[in-house]
Amino acid sequence: MSNERFESVWDAIADTPAEAENMKLRSALMMALKQHIATEGLSQSQAARLFGVTQPRISDLMRGKIDLFGLDTLVNMAATAGMHVEMNIAKAA
Numbered sequence: 001m002s003n004e005r006f007e008s009v010w011d012a013i014a015d016t017p018a019e020a021e022n023m024k025l026r027s028a029l030m031m032a033l034k035q036h037i038a039t040e041g042l043s044q045s046q047a048a049r050l051f052g053v054t055q056p057r058i059s060d061l062m063r064g065k066i067d068l069f070g071l072d073t074l075v076n077m078a079a080t081a082g083m084h085v086e087m088n089i090a091k092a093a
Helices: 009-013 017-040 044-051 055-062 071-080
Strands: none
Touching: 017 055, 017 071, 044 055, 044 071
């Protein structure tokens, strides 16, 4: 068993550094969207109407099905909800 340490779970399970970075961004967006839905007290049906998607799609979001969402989709959903997405780019450690 390896004692290798990783900065995040995504670094540990992703096949490539690029995939890990993509997963980190998608995860952060999904958590922000879930928080927005909770803070606004929206039902899944209300959230679906707000984001212009189906209720099952919101269910996938709420259940953390990260593999079903691309960055474009999540950014578009956040913008539709009136959220502002910023990105910080830094040199890898």
